[in-house]
Amino acid sequence: CDGFPDEGSNESCEYMYFLFLALFLMCLLRGLESFSQLVYQDDYNLYFVNKTEIEDFPRFQFRGLLLDTSRHYLPMPAILKTLDAMAYSKFNVFHWHIVDDPSFPYQSRNYPDLSSKGAFHPMTHIYTQSDVKRVIYHARLRGIRVVPEFDSPGHTQSWGKGQPDLLTSCYKGKVPSGTFGPVNPTLSSTYQFLNGLFKEVTSVFPDSYLHLGGDEVDFTCWRSNPNVQAFMAKMGFGSDYTKLESYYMENIVNITAALNKTSIVWQDVFDYLLEIWKGVPADYRAELGRITLAGYRVLLSAPWYINHISYGQDWRNAYTVQPQNFSGTEQQKKLVIGGEVCMWGEYVDATNLTPRLWPRASAAAERLWSDEEKTSSVDKAFPRLEDFRCTLIRRGIQAEPLFVGHCKHEYSGL
C-alpha cells in the first residue's frame, strides 16, 4: 500500500476521511498493478495466476522520475507513455523539469512571451495549458503526482528572452557585455514577476510541492554588475555572493509558502526539502549524514542520473544503491523520504528516451519500493527484471534488453 501524506496536514474529520479514501484507492491501484504482473500466459495463450499471498507496502513514500523538457522538447505522447511505464514500476512522482537554459516550452497564461520567445518554436515546441492538464490527469489516474520545477536563479537563459530585465546584465569593465547571467535578485520587479508566475503555476499544478531548483548559480555575472555590487553593499553582504543567493531563495520560498506549497530545492541550497544530486557514493553519503543531522528531509538522486549510460549491464549500479546506507541515527535515516531517477536531456529526446529509461529505471524503482533485505541480491533480481522488461514490451513500452535472449512478443521495430 502506498501513502503520501502532505506536510502540515489539516486534521479535521472531513480531511481525514478523504485522506483515508485516497490511501485506500492508492492501495487498490498498486495492488492491481502487482496482480496484473502475476498473470502469465501458457503456450496455448491461456491466462493463469499462481495462488499467492502478498503483504506489500512501499519502503519509501517518494519515488520520483525526472524528465527534462528544455534541453530537448518531448512531444506529449513521449510524456504520457513515460507515465504509463512509471505506473508499471510503481513510481509515484513525475518531476517535470519543464524549463531551463535552452528553452521555455511552458505556455504561460499570464506571460505568453516566455514561450513565444523562449521555446525552441512558439507553436510546435510548447506545452499548452491543455497539454499540462492532460499530463496531470493522465498521471493522477495512475497514482502519480506531478511536481513541476521552475529552476532559478541559474538555468534561466530562455526566461530572459520573453521577460525583459529579469536576468542580470553582465558587464565587461564598465559597460554591459550584451550577455546575461542568472535572474537579477536585486530588483523588486523580479519578485513581482515570480509571484505572478508562481501564482499561475501553483494553480495549474495542484500538487503540494513545487521544485524551485536553485542549483549551479554562477556568480561571475552578478560580480561584474555595478548595480548588484551596490545592492550587496547596501545589504551588508560584503563580497559573499552565497548570501545574495540565499536572499533570493528565501524570497521565492516565501512566495511559494504564501501560496501554500512546500518547496523542494537541489542540495546547493541548504534548507527546506533537499534533493541530493552531486558526487560519488562517498560524497553523497556524507551529504545525507550532514543534511539529516541538521533535521532536514532529503531525496536522493545522485546515483540515479540514468541519462549517464555505459556499455553493458549498468542497471546493476542503479539497483545496488542503498539510500539509507550512511552514518546516522535511525531518526536521521527516516528523514530520507525517497529518491528520484533523473533523465537529463542533453543527449535524450523522444527518439531514445524510452529504451534509455526502461528497464534501467525499473531497477531503481524496485530499490525504492521493496524491502532492503528481500532485494539484497542483484543476481536474483536479474531474471525478475528480464521478465518484467518483456512485460513492458508486451504493454507497448520500447524497453531495451538486459542481455542476450528474447521475449515471446518482441517489439517489431515498425
Next chain:
Amino acid sequence: CDGFPDEGSNESCEYMYFLFLALFLMCLLRGLESFSQLVYQDDYNLYFVNKTEIEDFPRFQFRGLLLDTSRHYLPMPAILKTLDAMAYSKFNVFHWHIVDDPSFPYQSRNYPDLSSKGAFHPMTHIYTQSDVKRVIYHARLRGIRVVPEFDSPGHTQSWGKGQPDLLTSCYKGKVPSGTFGPVNPTLSSTYQFLNGLFKEVTSVFPDSYLHLGGDEVDFTCWRSNPNVQAFMAKMGFGSDYTKLESYYMENIVNITAALNKTSIVWQDVFDYLLEIWKGVPADYRAELGRITLAGYRVLLSAPWYINHISYGQDWRNAYTVQPQNFSGTEQQKKLVIGGEVCMWGEYVDATNLTPRLWPRASAAAERLWSDEEKTSSVDKAFPRLEDFRCTLIRRGIQAEPLFVGHCKHEYSGL
C-alpha cells in the same frame, strides 16, 4: 559515383556492358541521394535547392554495416528500416551476422532442424526463405549488397541443436562431459554438411562474398577430445591446434571457392580478405601494416564497434578514424578496401537498435565516403551531422540527438 568490382572479373564484352550499366545506375542512385539532401524547406514549407556543382565519388568501395540477429532476433521491419537508413548514409554492404551461439534464426531449406531447434522460437523468431529474399530485394533497390556470415568453427552452439555430431563433444577426463565445443573438424560428415549448407546459402544470397567468420576459436574442447587428439597425431599437427583450425578453414574456403564465392574472414585467420576487429588504434594500425604487407586486402571494423556506447558525443571517435593512417607504402594502403560499422547484439534489439545506430553510424559513413582532406575537422562535421539527423527523423528514422537542440519535425514518441 560508386563502383564495386568483383574479384576475378570475367572480361567478356557482355559482362563489361552489364558492369558499366550497373556502375551507371549506382552513380545515379548515390547522386539522387545527394540531391535529395540538398533540398530544404523554408518557413512556408516551400522546397528549395541552392545552385550547386558536385563532383563526388566514394573514397572506399566497401562501406559496410553489420547487424547481429543471433544474440537478439531482429524482426523484419527493423532490418528493412536499417537498410533505408543505410542508403541515406551511402552504406553499400549489409553484413548479416545471421547466426551465432545463442540462436540460429535462418530457416534452411535443406536443414530445417537448424532453426526449428536452434532458433529462439521455431515459428516467430526465424527468417524464412521469403524473408531473406525480401531483405536482398529491399537492399538491392538501395544499392546495397547483402553479405551473409555463417561464422564457424566457433560461435556455433545453436547449430549443434539441429545438427547432431556437428559439434565436438567435450571430455572431462575419459568421458564426455555432455557439453559441446566448436565444430568437429575431424569428420568428413562435417564437410558434407557444410558443403550442403553453403551450396544452399550461396544460391539464396547472390552476392559474390560469403563471410566465414573464423574468430575466437577456443581449443579447450578440441584438446579434451580423444578422437580429435588421434586426428592431430595422424595429421602430424603435434599439439598446435592452430594447424587444426587452419585445416578446417582451408577446407571451408575451398568449398566456398568451388561455389564461385570469395571468402571474408575475421582477422584471426590470416588469409583471404581479412576483417580487422581487435584492439586499440596502436594495435589495429600495426595489424593493418602487417596484413597489407603480406599482400592481403583488408576491411577495418575495430574502431567502429558501435554497440559500445558511452555518455556524450561518442560519434566523434567514429569520425576521427583514418583507415589508411598506418605505416606502409601507397600500394599497401590501397589494399584497405573499406570498413564496417558493427552493431553486435548482446545489448541491442529492435527496441534500441535505431537510436544507437543513427546518426552515430553516419559519422563512420562520411569517413568511408568522403575525401580525407575535406573532412579533417570533426567540429565542422558537427552542424552537418546535426542537420542530417533531422533529415533522418523527417524520413522516419528514430535517430538520436547529438546534443541540446531541436528539429523542425520531431519524432513523436508514439
